[in-house]
Each structure stands twice: as structure tokens, then as C-alpha cells.
Amino acid sequence: MASGDVIPQSARADGTGQDRLSLGVAARLSRYLQVLTQAKKMGKETISSQELSDYTHVNSTQIRRDLSGFGKFGKRGVGYNVDSLVSQIRKILRTAGQHNIALFGAGHLGKAIASSDIFADHGFRVVAIFDSDPAKIGEKVGTVTVRPAEDLKHVVSEEDIVVGVLAVPGAAAQPIADQLVEAGVKIIFNYSEALLQVPPEVTVHTSSPAVDLLYALYFYLT
Amino acid sequence: MASGDVIPQSARADGTGQDRLSLGVAARLSRYLQVLTQAKKMGKETISSQELSDYTHVNSTQIRRDLSGFGKFGKRGVGYNVDSLVSQIRKILRTAGQHNIALFGAGHLGKAIASSDIFADHGFRVVAIFDSDPAKIGEKVGTVTVRPAEDLKHVVSEEDIVVGVLAVPGAAAQPIADQLVEAGVKIIFNYSEALLQVPPEVTVHTSSPAVDLLYALYFYLT
DNA sequence: TAGATTGTTAATCGATTAACAATC
DNA sequence: TAGATTGTTAATCGATTAACAATC
Numbered sequence: 001m002a003s004g005d006v007i008p009q010s011a012r013a014d015g016t017g018q019d020r021l022s023l024g025v026a027a028r029l030s031r032y033l034q035v036l037t038q039a040k041k042m043g044k045e046t047i048s049s050q051e052l053s054d055y056t057h058v059n060s061t062q063i064r065r066d067l068s069g070f071g072k073f074g075k076r077g078v079g080y081n082v083d084s085l086v087s088q089i090r091k092i093l094r095t096a097g098q099h100n101i102a103l104f105g106a107g108h109l110g111k112a113i114a115s116s117d118i119f120a121d122h123g124f125r126v127v128a129i130f131d132s133d134p135a136k137i138g139e140k141v142g143t144v145t146v147r148p149a150e151d152l153k154h155v156v157s158e159e160d161i162v163v164g165v166l167a168v169p170g171a172a173a174q175p176i177a178d179q180l181v182e183a184g185v186k187i188i189f190n191y192s193e194a195l196l197q198v199p200p201e202v203t204v205h206t207s208s209p210a211v212d213l214l215y216a217l218y219f220y221l222t
Numbered sequence: 223m224a225s226g227d228v229i230p231q232s233a234r235a236d237g238t239g240q241d242r243l244s245l246g247v248a249a250r251l252s253r254y255l256q257v258l259t260q261a262k263k264m265g266k267e268t269i270s271s272q273e274l275s276d277y278t279h280v281n282s283t284q285i286r287r288d289l290s291g292f293g294k295f296g297k298r299g300v301g302y303n304v305d306s307l308v309s310q311i312r313k314i315l316r317t318a319g320q321h322n323i324a325l326f327g328a329g330h331l332g333k334a335i336a337s338s339d340i341f342a343d344h345g346f347r348v349v350a351i352f353d354s355d356p357a358k359i360g361e362k363v364g365t366v367t368v369r370p371a372e373d374l375k376h377v378v379s380e381e382d383i384v385v386g387v388l389a390v391p392g393a394a395a396q397p398i399a400d401q402l403v404e405a406g407v408k409i410i411f412n413y414s415e416a417l418l419q420v421p422p423e424v425t426v427h428t429s430s431p432a433v434d435l436l437y438a439l440y441f442y443l444t
Numbered sequence: 445t446a447g448a449t450t451g452t453t454a455a456t457c458g459a460t461t462a463a464c465a466a467t468c
Numbered sequence: 469t470a471g472a473t474t475g476t477t478a479a480t481c482g483a484t485t486a487a488c489a490a491t492c
Binding site: 270271272282283286287289290294295296297298299300301302 | 447448449450451452
Binding site for chain 1: 243277385
């Protein structure tokens with residue numbers, strides 16, 4: 001009834017191929033990738049499982065285990081080569097390519113997202129920005145021009161967009177989600193606080209910084 | 223060496239009291255809280271474990287299990303009362319009160335955060351905003367005036383701030399994190415892509431929307 | 445009552461960790 | 469060589485799930 005869940009099958013993390021990764025392995029590999037991407041920017045050439053552990057809060061044994069399931073990527077006594085580990089993980093996650101995303105909402109949040117490196121670093125490109133406020137149409141955000149909501153369907157198919165990002169107020173989120181679904185978007189990234197109703201084949205990820213904060217606070221308070 | 227990790231002890235989720243919750247239970251309870259808060263806004267009075275499951279992507283049996291460890295909060299055949307479940311979970315997470323947060327960076331992202339309900343809904347109040355750009359000092363963001371970085375230490379102790387939120391470019395993040403640590407902040411919420419080095423008693427949470435997206439994409443692509 | 449949903453059990457599966465030989 | 473760190477094993481612990489009696 002609600003957001004389309006990701007239904008994983010049992011997975012073998014042994015690198016033998018066709019099976020899906022388990023939810024946990026896929027999530028952790030994504031996190032390693034984030035740290036590695038950043039480590040690369042900082043000019044780091046190798047990284048140990050212990051360093052990765054410090055940054056991801058994942059046990060170092062588990063990191064070595066996760067990685068060794070797909071090959072012998074490390075050098076004993078040295079660690080992992082950052083560059084080659086990045087490409088290995090990208091290959092495993094099959095996210096080596098470029099992916100186009102559409103952003104909805106050209107307010108402060110939308111502008112922050114469009115101008116940040118966060119998505120760009122991982123191969124996501126904001127190729128279209130929409131807003132329902134006529135005053136914002138035509139405005140430039142970075143190199144992209146804000147378009148009216150009516151263009152959505154057309155742009156989604158034209159530009160091969162699979163991810164829609166909602167940077168709008170909670171009250172506006174559901175109607176836009178409906179439009180995205182109708183236009184064929186399969187992944188919705190929801191930055192509003194609204195709970196979205198979508199068909200089961202669509203995945204909704206709701207960003208929840210306050211939830212993360214509550215969680216961090218619990219361990220601080222106890 | 224890196225971000226301070228949260229080191230949980232073994233926990234009994236049986237409501238008998240003093241022990242810490244496990245990482246998993248605390249994380250899930252936080253997510254239930256987010257959904258319940260939103261459901262309440264939408265005027266919902268009761269909610270079933272199945273509905274909670276639809277929105278959180280957590281198995282409904284596990285939700286009932288998580289909750290029943292602390293008491294019999296539900297009514298068979300009916301579900302859980304939203305209001306009372308919110309206060310029960312707040313009690314369990316010991317986050318029933320107000321918490322003050324300091325925000326660093328008055329750019330698009332900072333403004334988006336300060337004006338959103340996301341933190342406010344969960345009892346977090348942005349009581350101070352800092353920026354290192356002299357041009358921004360004195361500017362109003364919502365009801366809060368942007369202050370110079372020099373005020374940081376003074377404000378943190380004055381206003382009883384435990385959480386610092388970084389909404390600054392990656393290159394600026396580490397020096398500000400250092401200042402926050404020096405001022406006594408114990409939880410840093412990092413919206414930049416930088417990897418932060420902090421002492422072990424400080425918890426860093428790095429927001430990683432692109433990582434979440436990579437992860438969602440993997441399951442879409444396979 | 446009939447239908448729905450909780451609370452709980454029992455069985456399984458995956459995550460986690462310590463330890464250490466292999467080896468760079 | 470000596471030190472460091474991987475790759476891997478084995479043992480444990482917690483998460484997950486199906487199933488169903490209890491009961492609203």
C-alpha cells in the first residue's frame with residue numbers, strides 16, 4: 001500500500017555472479033564507496049580495512065570479509081589501492097555509469113542539492129529541475145534551467161531519468177510523486193517529511209536526518 | 223583515529239530498564255517515530271504494524287516484537303494508538319525533551335535546514351546559525367540571526383548545545399568540526415562530503431544521500 | 445459473532461567478532 | 469628480516485520470519 005519496498009532474494013556474496021547482493025552487503029559497499037571517493041579526493045593512494053572501519057563504523061573484519069567475497073583486492077601489509085577498489089565496488093554494484101536524475105523544487109534545498117558535489121561524485125547528474133511556482137520558471141540553477149511541472153513526463157522519457165528527487169514542502173510531495181510515477185520514474189528520493197503512497201514497483205527513500213539525530217542522541221544520553 | 227564511533231553494549235530489549243538498546247533496535251524505534259509523527263500530522267489515530275511496515279520497510283513481525291519488549295502498547299484487532307505510541311517511544315529513546323542545535327553555514331543548505339520542520343518535529347531547535355562569511359553576519363534566517371564563527375564557543379555553553387550541524391562546503395568542514403569539538407559539542411551532523419577527524423568521544427554522522435541512492439539503484443538495476 | 449491484529453514462540457539465517465596463518 | 473595487514477575460519481549472537489493462539 002505504501003512505498004515500494006526493495007525485495008531482496010537470498011544472495012551469495014561470493015562473487016560467483018548472478019545472485020543479488022543481500023541488503024546489508026549492498027548498503028555497506030555503498031558506504032565504502034563514499035569513503036573511498038572522498039579518500040581519493042584527499043590524495044590517498046591506499047587504505048586499510050581499519051581506516052575504512054574508522055570512517056564507516058563497520059567492523060574491519062567485516063569489511064575484509066565483504067570485499068574478499070569478490071576477489072583478492074588487498075595487499076597484505078599494505079591495504080587496498082583506493083583507485084582500484086573504487087572501480088571494483090562500482091563494478092559489483094553495477095553503478096559504474098552515469099545516471100540522470102530529475103529534481104523537483106527550486107527552493108533553498110533544491111538549489112543546495114543541484115550545486116553540491118554529493119550526487120555528482122557518484123555519477124548522478126541533475127539534468128532537469130522543475131518547480132510549480134511560475135516565478136521560478138526560466139531561472140538558472142547552475143547550468144540547468146528551471147522548467148514547469150508540465151514538462152515532466154516529456155523530459156523523463158527524453159532524458160532517460162530513473163530517479164526523481166523531491167525537494168518540496170511536505171504538502172506538495174504526494175501530487176508530485178504521483179506525477180513522477182506516471183512519468184515512469186522508478187526511484188523517488190524524498191526530502192520532504194511526507195509519507196508517500198506509491199505502487200509497489202516504485203522505491204521510495206525518505207531522507208531522515210532528524211531520525212539519525214535522535215538515534216545519535218540516544219547513545220549520547222545513555 | 224577517525225570519527226567517534228558509537229560503542230553499544232549488549233542490550234536487552236525487554237524493557238527491564240537500565241541496559242542500552244542495541245544499535246538496531248534504537249535505529250528502528252527512531253524510524254517508527256518518524257512515521258508516527260507524520261501519521262499524527264495526517265490525522266491518523268491508530269496504526270497497525272503492517273502499515274508501519276509499509277512505510278519503514280521493516281518486517282511487521284519485527285515491529286511488534288520491538289514494541290512488545292517494552293510493554294503491551296497495541297490493541298488486538300485494532301492496532302496501536304498513534305499518540306500514545308509516540309510518547310512511549312520517546313520515553314524509551316529518552317528523547318522526550320527539547321534539544322538545542324547549532325547550525326554552521328547560512329547558504330542554501332543551511333537556510334533549507336533552518337526553515338524545515340524536519341528537525342523541529344522531533345524536538346530539535348536551531349538556536350544559533352554561524353557563518354564565516356562577514357557579508358552574511360546579521361542576516362536573519364527565520365527567527366535566528368547569523369553570527370560570526372568567533373561566537374561559537376560562547377554560544378555553545380550558554381545555550382546548552384549538544385549537536386552541531388555542518389552545512390558548509392567540504393573544504394571548510396574540518397576546521398569547523400575542530401572548533402565544535404573544542405567548544406564541547408558531542409554530536410556532529412555532517413552534511414558535507416568531507417571525512418572528519420574527531421576525538422573518540424565525539425560522534426560524527428555523515429549524511430549520504432548519494433550512498434542511499436546508489437543502494438536503491440542497485441536493486442533497481444538487478 | 446466474525447474479522448482483524450497483536451503478542452509470542454520456535455526455527456533459520458545472516459551478521460558479527462576474535463583469532464591467526466599467510467604474505468606483502 | 470620485522471612489522472603490518474589481508475584473507476579466512478570457527479564460534480556466537482542477534483535479526484528475521486512464519487505461524488498461530490489470544491483477544492479486541
